[in-house]
Amino acid sequence: MQQVSRGVPAALAAASALTSTPAPIRAEGFGEHQQLFNEIQSTLGDIRNKTNGRLEAVEETNRNLIDSLNRIEAAGGFAPSGGSIVPDEPEYTRTFASFLRSGRGEEQLSELQGQGERASIQAALSVGSDQNGGYLAPTEWDRSVSKAQMATSPMRRLARLMTTTVGAFSTLWQTGNPGSGWVGETAARPETTTPQFSPITFAAGEIYANPAATQRILDDALIDLGSWLVEELRVEFNRQEEIAFLAGDGVNKPRGLLTYVTGGASDGEHPGGNLTVVEQAIAVDTLIDFMYGLAAPYRANSTWLMSSLTAGALTRLKDADGNLIWRESLIVGQPATLLGRPVEIDEGMPGPDAGNVCIAFGDFNAGYLINDRNSSLRLLRDPYSNKPFVHFYATKRVGGGLLDPNAIRLLRIPV
Known part of the structure; x- marks a missing residue:
């Protein structure tokens, strides 16, 4: 101015x-x-x-x-x-x-x-009004698809993995030990007994999917629908096999760990017998007895396996001195511990309700085997069989089953 x-x-x-x-x-x-x-x-x-x-x-x-x-x-x-x-x-x-x-x-x-x-x-x-200019101010959008996250089973990390080039994997189970005895210097040495062997076969089941999409949507979509669909199939196949590792009945799929019990789908399938099932209420003293009921050679590499619901119940337990028996890990990536042994969460395990087998404890690497015929998803993109649709034919072959019934114990809540 x-x-x-x-x-x-x-x-x-x-x-x-x-x-x-x-x-x-x-x-x-x-x-x-x-x-x-x-x-x-x-x-x-x-x-x-x-x-x-x-x-x-x-x-x-x-x-x-x-x-x-x-x-x-x-x-x-x-x-x-x-x-x-x-x-x-x-x-x-x-x-x-x-x-x-x-x-x-x-x-x-x-x-x-x-x-x-x-x-x-x-x-x-x-x-705010499309006709009055809103069309001229488009919003930026994420060229991906969001969805709820899925929990991943730890069974592939805990169990023994075996990759094969054929449709099944076989091993031998030894029943009994060689006979022996004490003798004098000149005493006769009669023949002793020898162990017996039984085969265990882990056949690879097959998961498949065959979704279809038109070539036009594949061409015009602003996201790579082909890559997105393949990734979704990979997630779905993982979900299917994680269910089977715990509850599979062995029909075109793995035999689940929890089925090797009396009355289960795999009852009597293993030559060494079924898994040991202990019926106990969840308490500090019963958990200690349950843990030490596992033989020492297996206990050295043992892990607790349970769902989040069961873990929530155990985190409140205290010993006679008022100390929590659950210890949260102070190191990123390391699991919490229960009575000094690591805890792995598998949401496929049943919750702590009456009659449920809610806890598994043992050396899973020694006790359960996963047989991968092909460890990754195989995909055939087929634009010819059903025009104008493009089919994404995906398969994965995997098997699994109990390797050693002495390596793992199960805890069931009494009815």
């Missing part, structure tokens, strides 16, 4: 100097030209008077404009009184202030008001 105040008087002073009263013109020696000089001097006088009048009017107008602009800035915005037709809005205020500083004539006011009205109309263009 100070810049405007200083600039206007300076300009007026310069103009006044140019139009000030000139010194009288002397025409001595010119004779007959005296009249012409007098006419020129009279004309210049008229021009000077008119110019001075206009300069005074301009100076008065600028003083009024400067005063108005000072009042606007002091008030923090344009808020005229007296029923002005100018809209009270920030954009118009800035435009009007710029108009005042420019020194444009009053005839521009109607044009400025028209601009204010057009600005109000333009303000009606809104992102």
Whole structure:
């Protein structure tokens, strides 16, 4: 504002100097030209008077404009009184202030008001309304598909993994030990007994899926539907095999760990017998007895296996001194411990309800075997069999079963 105040008087002073009263013109020696000089001097006088009048009017107008602009800035915005037709809005205020500083004539006011009205109309263009401009402001979207996360079974980490190039894996189970005895120096040495052997076969079951999609959706989709579908099939196959590792009945699938019990789908399938099942309520003393009921060679590498529901019940148990028997891990990636042994969570294990086998404990690497015929998903992309559909034919072959019934024990809640 100070810049405007200083600039206007300076300009007026310069103009006044140019139009000030000139010194009288002397025409001595010119004779007959005296009249012409007098006419020129009279004309210049008229021009000077008119110019001075206009300069005074301009100076008065600028003083009024400067005063108005000072009042606007002091008030923090344009808020005229007296029923002005100018809209009270920030954009118009800035435009009007710029108009005042420019020194444009009053005839521009109607044009400025028209601009204010057009600005109000333009303000009606809104992102919230599709027809009024919302289509011009699209939202950025994630070119992926979100879904609920699925818990991953630890069985593949705990069990023994065997990859084969044929459809099954076989091993021998030894029943009994060689006979022996004490003898004297010259005593006869009769024949002793020898162990018996029985085969155990782990046949590979097969998981398959055959979803289809049109070629057009595969071409036009903004995400890679083919890659997304393959990843979803991989997740689904993992879910299927994790269920089978615990509860599979062996029909075209692995035999589940929990089925090697009396009355289970794999009852009597192992030549060494079924798993030991202990029926006990969950308490500190019973858990200690249950843990030490496992033979020492297996207990050295033993792990607890249970669901989150069972783990929640165990975290509240305290020993006779009031100490919690559950210990949360202080190291990232390391499992919690129960009575000094690591705990693995498998949501496929039953909860701690009456009649459920809710806890497995033992050396799973020695006790359960997973047979991978092909450890990864195999995919055949078939665009020919059922046009216009493209089929994603996926398969995975895996088996599993009990390797040593002495390595793992199960705890069942009494009914």
